[in-house]
Amino acid sequence: MRVGVVTFPGSLDDVDARRAVGLGGHEAVALWHGDADLRGVDAVVLPGGFSYGDYLRCGAISRFAPVMGEVLTAAEKGMPVLGICNGFQVLCESHLLPGALIRNDHQRFVCRDQRLRMERVDTPWTSAYDAGQEVTIVLKNGEGGYVADDATLDRIEGEGQVVARYLDLNPNGSLRDIAGVSNARGNVVGLMPHPEHAVEALTGSGTDGLGFFTSLAAAAFA
Amino acid sequence: MPKVVVDVMPKPEILDPQGKAVLGALPRLGFTGVSEVRQGKRFELEVEGEVTEEVRARIEHLAATLLSNPVIESYAVHVEGEPA
Numbered sequence: 001m002r003v004g005v006v007t008f009p010g011s012l013d014d015v016d017a018r019r020a021v022g023l024g025g026h027e028a029v030a031l032w033h034g035d036a037d038l039r040g041v042d043a044v045v046l047p048g049g050f051s052y053g054d055y056l057r058c059g060a061i062s063r064f065a066p067v068m069g070e071v072l073t074a075a076e077k078g079m080p081v082l083g084i085c086n087g088f089q090v091l092c093e094s095h096l097l098p099g100a101l102i103r104n105d106h107q108r109f110v111c112r113d114q115r116l117r118m119e120r121v122d123t124p125w126t127s128a129y130d131a132g133q134e135v136t137i138v139l140k141n142g143e144g145g146y147v148a149d150d151a152t153l154d155r156i157e158g159e160g161q162v163v164a165r166y167l168d169l170n171p172n173g174s175l176r177d178i179a180g181v182s183n184a185r186g187n188v189v190g191l192m193p194h195p196e197h198a199v200e201a202l203t204g205s206g207t208d209g210l211g212f213f214t215s216l217a218a219a220a221f222a
Numbered sequence: 223m224p225k226v227v228v229d230v231m232p233k234p235e236i237l238d239p240q241g242k243a244v245l246g247a248l249p250r251l252g253f254t255g256v257s258e259v260r261q262g263k264r265f266e267l268e269v270e271g272e273v274t275e276e277v278r279a280r281i282e283h284l285a286a287t288l289l290s291n292p293v294i295e296s297y298a299v300h301v302e303g304e305p306a
Contacts (some may be wrong), residue, residue: 058289064288093291100293102232103239147236147294173237 001216004031004041006071006087008062012049013084013196020196021045036066037049043124043216044071046087048140048194058101058143059089068094079218081123081188085141088180088190097181097190098156104141105173106220113205114139114193115167116176116179120160123186127218128211135208137193139171139179144192146174146181156181161191223268225302226281230290231262247287265289273301 003021005028007014018028029041032117033051038044052061062068068090075081075096083091091097104110113136118129129135148156153176156162163180170177180191195209232238238260245259265285269277282299290297 056288060291061287092293095293098293100291100300102237102294105237107239107243145239147238149235173239 001026001042002029002040003027003213004029004038004044004214006031006033006044006046006067008049008051008065008086008090010049010051010053011047011086013047013194014049016194017045017047017084017196020199020209023199023210025217026213027191031067033062033065036070038067038070038074042202043082044074045196046071046081046083046090047196048085048087051086051090054086054143057089058094059086059091059093062086062090063093068190072096073094075183075188078185078187082125082212083188083190084143084194084196085192087138088192091185091188091190097183098152098161099146099181101143101192102145102147103143104171105176106147109140110144110171111140113139114171114179116164116193118164120163120182120186121164123182123189123215124218125189125212125215126163128215134167136205137170137195137198137209138205139193141172141192144172144174146166146172146178146192153178154186159184164191164193181198223270224273226267226269226273226278226283226299227263227302228265228267228281228289228297228299230265230285230295230297231260233294233296236294262295263289 005017021028028156118133166177182189195212198204241259241261285297
């Protein structure tokens with residue numbers, strides 16, 4: 001598959017995301033925030049970083065970038081979209097995903113190898129995992145506290161939209177230990193930890209993140 | 223030029239870590255008698271021409287879409303000089 005990775009002003013992890021896409025067996029296509037053009041890709045990754053310096057709210061300004069209009073339209077038609085960290089914030093600001101991300105409850109930036117439990121594994125980004133599988137994927141954020149009102153939290157838990165949950169320790173005050181969520185259909189997934197940094201033994205805590213990028217192949221032939 | 227003010231606040235049920243940090247600093251400054259601090263944002267928009275109903279409606283839309291996130295924040299719009 002051809003997988004687009006968007007670069008916003010202030011994106012940090014776009015190059016790592018493109019590399020992870022390649023390791024997952026796909027062709028990475030660089031997309032530019034200012035172009036209302038997806039270049040014919042089959043899926044899109046919104047990478048981590050500090051787009052627009054996190055001004056206003058994380059992801060709030062990126063959400064109105066020309067490329068995002070195309071991403072929104074494609075996502076609504078079912079194109080797989082993965083938002084990592086800042087990309088997750090952009091997807092929440094776009095209201096493609098429920099909830100919002102706020103400053104960590106302890107007020108400090110956190111960077112750690114994070115244990116997670118995979119919960120929703122029928123999405124194009126998570127089908128390589130088993131339900132309940134425990135993985136370690138590095139986490140780094142200052143504003144990663146997942147919040148939503150109780151009715152929304154009950155609904156997404158009831159509908160099985162929680163993709164991953166924090167284990168051992170809640171690193172940022174996320175409600176109900178939620179690390180990642182999907183839309184109802186499952187094609188749009190956002191998560192705070194960084195699977196693109198956990199794809200090679202040489203540079204990471206392991207390769208548990210690779211599944212996010214190999215899952216797409218199964219989606220393509222499903 | 224008329225100035226339109228948009229005040230944005232975290233919703234009461236949403237944790238406000240910045241407000242909490244400020245509250246925690248108050249006793250260290252010897253400041254007592256404050257039981258809660260909530261931190262929000264204030265936007266001042268200088269508007270060309272009169273603030274008509276149409277201009278106001280557009281600013282309301284801006285406040286609801288870009289300046290605030292309705293999932294976690296509420297907003298209030300007023301024209302400076304007019305009662306809020």
